[in-house]
Amino acid sequence: MPRLTLREAISEALREEMQRDPNVFIMGEEVGEWGGTYAVTKGFLEEFGERRVRDTPISEMVIAGAATGAAMAGLRPVAEFMTINFAFVAFDAIVNHAAKVSHMFNGEIKAPVVFRAPGGGGKQLGATHSHTPDVIFAHFPGLKVVSPATPYDAKGLMKAAIRDDAPVMFIEPVPLYTSPRVRDDVPDGDYIVPIGVSDIKREGRDVTIVTYGEGLHTALDAANQLAKEGIEAEIIDLRSLQPLDLSKALASFKKTFKCVVVEFGHGTYGIGAEVAAQLQEKGFDYLDAPIKRVAQAQAPAPYAGALEKSALPNAEKVIAAVKEIL
Amino acid sequence: MEKATLLEWYRQMVLIRRFEERCDELYQLEGKIKGFLHLYIGQEAVAVGSIGARESGDHVITAYRDHGHALTVGSDPGRVLAELMGKATGVTGGRGGSMHLVDTERTFWGGYGIVGAHLSLAVGLALAEDYKGTDRVCLVYFGDGSTNIGYYHESLNLAKVWNLPVIFILENNKYGMGTSVERASAETDLLKKGMAYNMPGRRVDGMNVIEVYEATTAAIDAARKGEGPQFLEMQTYRYEGHSIGDRTRYRPQGELDQWRDEKDPIATLQAVLLNDYDVTEDELLAIQNEVMAEVDAAAKFADESPDPALDSLYDHIYPGVIGEVN
Ligand SMILES: Cc1ncc(C[n+]2csc(CCOP(=O)(O)OP(=O)(O)O)c2C)c(N)n1
Ligand SMILES: [Mg+2]
Numbered sequence: 001m002p003r004l005t006l007r008e009a010i011s012e013a014l015r016e017e018m019q020r021d022p023n024v025f026i027m028g029e030e031v032g033e034w035g036g037t038y039a040v041t042k043g044f045l046e047e048f049g050e051r052r053v054r055d056t057p058i059s060e061m062v063i064a065g066a067a068t069g070a071a072m073a074g075l076r077p078v079a080e081f082m083t084i085n086f087a088f089v090a091f092d093a094i095v096n097h098a099a100k101v102s103h104m105f106n107g108e109i110k111a112p113v114v115f116r117a118p119g120g121g122g123k124q125l126g127a128t129h130s131h132t133p134d135v136i137f138a139h140f141p142g143l144k145v146v147s148p149a150t151p152y153d154a155k156g157l158m159k160a161a162i163r164d165d166a167p168v169m170f171i172e173p174v175p176l177y178t179s180p181r182v183r184d185d186v187p188d189g190d191y192i193v194p195i196g197v198s199d200i201k202r203e204g205r206d207v208t209i210v211t212y213g214e215g216l217h218t219a220l221d222a223a224n225q226l227a228k229e230g231i232e233a234e235i236i237d238l239r240s241l242q243p244l245d246l247s248k249a250l251a252s253f254k255k256t257f258k259c260v261v262v263e264f265g266h267g268t269y270g271i272g273a274e275v276a277a278q279l280q281e282k283g284f285d286y287l288d289a290p291i292k293r294v295a296q297a298q299a300p301a302p303y304a305g306a307l308e309k310s311a312l313p314n315a316e317k318v319i320a321a322v323k324e325i326l
Numbered sequence: 327m328e329k330a331t332l333l334e335w336y337r338q339m340v341l342i343r344r345f346e347e348r349c350d351e352l353y354q355l356e357g358k359i360k361g362f363l364h365l366y367i368g369q370e371a372v373a374v375g376s377i378g379a380r381e382s383g384d385h386v387i388t389a390y391r392d393h394g395h396a397l398t399v400g401s402d403p404g405r406v407l408a409e410l411m412g413k414a415t416g417v418t419g420g421r422g423g424s425m426h427l428v429d430t431e432r433t434f435w436g437g438y439g440i441v442g443a444h445l446s447l448a449v450g451l452a453l454a455e456d457y458k459g460t461d462r463v464c465l466v467y468f469g470d471g472s473t474n475i476g477y478y479h480e481s482l483n484l485a486k487v488w489n490l491p492v493i494f495i496l497e498n499n500k501y502g503m504g505t506s507v508e509r510a511s512a513e514t515d516l517l518k519k520g521m522a523y524n525m526p527g528r529r530v531d532g533m534n535v536i537e538v539y540e541a542t543t544a545a546i547d548a549a550r551k552g553e554g555p556q557f558l559e560m561q562t563y564r565y566e567g568h569s570i571g572d573r574t575r576y577r578p579q580g581e582l583d584q585w586r587d588e589k590d591p592i593a594t595l596q597a598v599l600l601n602d603y604d605v606t607e608d609e610l611l612a613i614q615n616e617v618m619a620e621v622d623a624a625a626k627f628a629d630e631s632p633d634p635a636l637d638s639l640y641d642h643i644y645p646g647v648i649g650e651v652n
Contacts (some may be wrong), residue, residue: 063482069450106418107642165645
């Protein structure tokens, strides 16, 4: 099996889906001639032509809106936001239109659109370009939100997203795109990773770490170090934020009685808040200690390298949180 | 023009007016309609003449002042009224309400409540036809106030850049809520605001259904031939307030009377029928009576219809998914 980076896996999924279904096409800023801002669609223009790989003006509202309209009329658009930070400009089209039409029109209209959104911080791009706002999109009924942490999951989830009849926000953690350590065995050809199903990425008996995206790798680092001290962490990768599957997290929690949530977005009203609320509702009798959250500091992302780093989760912070409740 | 066509347009315009008058009563006197209610009285010729120019399969999409468009495409008045009364038999089962009517069987993609947003959806609907290689076009309706929002500019621009078959139909009724064009738009000649995006445009007497028809027919022909988006400024006037409860204090004294007394679209067509087509007063009266009976029957149907089942709340949040809570 070829070992692919996250970026290569996403690219392969897009290519295979475009080969499979003539209604799948790509639109967005710099997706064609430029080859994609992060080179995910490099070579696509040459392979599929201008009809199916469409460069747009810098117009996020109409990128999201027109992709939604085209989906309503039967196509399967993959609309790329250059980065998730620019999706804020298209917020209305995403949450008030793509996410609403199915329910508001009583099932008479569907909008099977995929919004690709590279996201995440840590690259010294400053406050406006370093968001991990994933949870905001997961707030709205009607939108599915996924964010893969491994190349295997990324390929399978992208295929699932394109084939799903619901609109899907597909959030790609930029820091993982080319990272050699997240290289993965990715099968050639077709397979699906279902949306809304979490995954156990590491088994352990002492503490449950719930995370997704970039957080998975931080959690794995922490778990490896903890293992040296005889502490075995179980790691649940949510993979999807909406629908949110906490069944594996709950089962793990009922075994370990302790939980730490790791997320790269801000913690206030974040994934950790939701996970903690649901675990105490459904597993109160198993609660041995406070559920801890490790998240991005509640400050806009600064430019200066060390300062930005200090605001983000890392293995040391996860280890400290685990030790606090053990 | 064929006499039969003109008589049909007469019937459609009278239907819209009587329907809207009944809605007003059902809201203000009987309390059976709630929420927003944007009446189309005065603007009937725009929907009737332009939709009269489309062929079946051509798309129609509009904003929240959408009753006239729904009735003109041929949606059942009983089901539309039931929607306004929040009933299970409504066109979206009481989910969308007055602003969000829909009838995809007649390629009417809905009313939309967010100013300007549906222009981007229209670009997508037209994109889908262009992509599939059909010769269908998309008629999109919007108000003067909408020419000031970002969606408008992004949508006209992209439609032209991609040469898509969109007919942009501006219903210039002089006001967006209480703000006149003069107070809201740096360019008060709104035709120029369309032509700024390098597409053919035409100013039309929107109170004259025949002129509306002719101008729209020409625009549709051009778009169908691949000449790209077209712009029509329909000069029209809304007689009632923006929504129920608006006392229209922002209008100069006598302005409404002038439009109603000198340019009323129904009276204008009536004069043509009586003077040039040998239609008798009795024939027109018969049509009016027929329409009254139709509106009465619609009101009875709506009134007697059941409320939506409370357990339908979660249906269609995701397409095809019934009754599942996430
Ligand atoms: C984005 C947005 N801002 C504000 C509103 C509130 N609003 C509803 S209708 C309207 C006026 C729109 O005027 P126009 O486009 O001229 O249409 P008309 O009502 O005259 O048909 C406003 C401000 C809204 N629905 N959406
Ligand atoms: Mg207006």
